Amino acid sequence: MQQWQEHLKQIIGEVLIDEAALHKRLDELAEQINHDYQDIQAERLVVVGILRGSVLFMSDLVRRLQMPVELDFMSASSYGGTESTGTVRITKDIGQDIRGKHVLLVEDIIDTGNTMSRLIPMLQKRNPASLKLCSLLNKPSRRLCEVNIDYQGFEIEDKFVVGYGLDYNGNYRHLPVVAVLKPECYA
Ligand code: IMP
Ligand code: MG
Numbered sequence: 001m002q003q004w005q006e007h008l009k010q011i012i013g014e015v016l017i018d019e020a021a022l023h024k025r026l027d028e029l030a031e032q033i034n035h036d037y038q039d040i041q042a043e044r045l046v047v048v049g050i051l052r053g054s055v056l057f058m059s060d061l062v063r064r065l066q067m068p069v070e071l072d073f074m075s076a077s078s079y080g081g082t083e084s085t086g087t088v089r090i091t092k093d094i095g096q097d098i099r100g101k102h103v104l105l106v107e108d109i110i111d112t113g114n115t116m117s118r119l120i121p122m123l124q125k126r127n128p129a130s131l132k133l134c135s136l137l138n139k140p141s142r143r144l145c146e147v148n149i150d151y152q153g154f155e156i157e158d159k160f161v162v163g164y165g166l167d168y169n170g171n172y173r174h175l176p177v178v179a180v181l182k183p184e185c186y187a
Contacts, residue, residue, distance in 0.1 A: 008175075011185045016161060017154060017178040023060075025153050029134065030064030032151060037067055037102065043129075044068040046103045048094055050115070051075040052173065053108030056165040057136040057153070061106065072096060076115050088118040098128045108165045109137040110147050117145035136164070137178070154178075160186060 017025075037045055045065070049058040051073050062069055075092035103123065110116055116133060123131055134151035141158045160183075162168050163175030168186055172179075 011172075011182055012162075013159075013180040013182045015177050015179045016156065016159070017164070019176050022153075022164060022176075022178070026057075026060050026064060029151050029153060030061060033061075033104070033134070034064075034066045040102050041067055043102060044070045046070050046072055046094075046096070046098060046101050046128075048072045048074055048103055048105050050105065050107045050119075051092065053165045053167065054106045054136075056173070057108060058106045061134070074119070076119060088115050090119070090122070098123065098126050100127070100129050102130045103128045103132070105131070105133045107133065107135040109139060109161075110135045110149055111139045111142050113143045113145035113147040116147045120147070137161070137166075 045067055047058065047062055047065075047069055049055060049071070052075070058071075062071065072094040073092065074090070074094050077089050077091050105116075105119070105123075107116065110133075120131065120133065132150040133148065135149050136153040138149055138152050138155045139158055140155060156178075159180045160168070161178050162172035162181050163177050163179045165173055166178065167173045168181055172181075
């Protein structure tokens with residue numbers, strides 16, 4: 001346990017968003033979403049998490065939703081290391097027809113916007129009743145493709161972050177905070 005703490009000290013530059021700040025923002029986002037979807041009570045809201053980065057954020061968010069909710073998942077990949085390849089592959093699709101349904105996409109971070117600018121039009125073609133995007137983080141300084149974020153947790157600077165779902169080469173997703181990785185760790 002001490003070894004792990006030592007390792008974290010070596011790789012983390014700073015804790016950008018701590019647990020209290022995350023939970024406070026989650027309360028606010030959920031309140032907004034509960035308000036916006038209050039009229040769809042007769043139907044279910046399909047909450048679609050983008051694997052794997054959204055998993056921690058999504059599970060904390062849906063626990064706060066006061067409406068019938070169904071969970072689904074999609075997976076898209078564009079990353080190997082820290083740089084976007086600019087190409088997006090759909091590696092897992094949702095398991096249902098979303099025609100006429102209200103869909104809320106949940107993502108960890110909007111960076112270049114490549115992933116969402118590819119996924120959203122693809123899902124729109126399936127004619128959902130509505131399609132909105134909720135992202136924990138937004139890095140607008142890196143944007144290459146325009147993306148409309150309906151619900152945003154935090155806007156952050158152009159720093160590579162890990163934790164609370166976000167990874168570096170598959171590591172650190174389970175950290176309960178969002179932290180900046182020291183640049184020398186991914187040089
Ligand atoms: P985009 O397609 O460039 O917007 O990138 C979206 C994906 O890149 C996110 O879902 C993340 O998986 C990954 N990503 C972007 N920035 C970071 C970061 O700072 N840390 C970890 N993953 C990131
Ligand atoms: Mg992702």
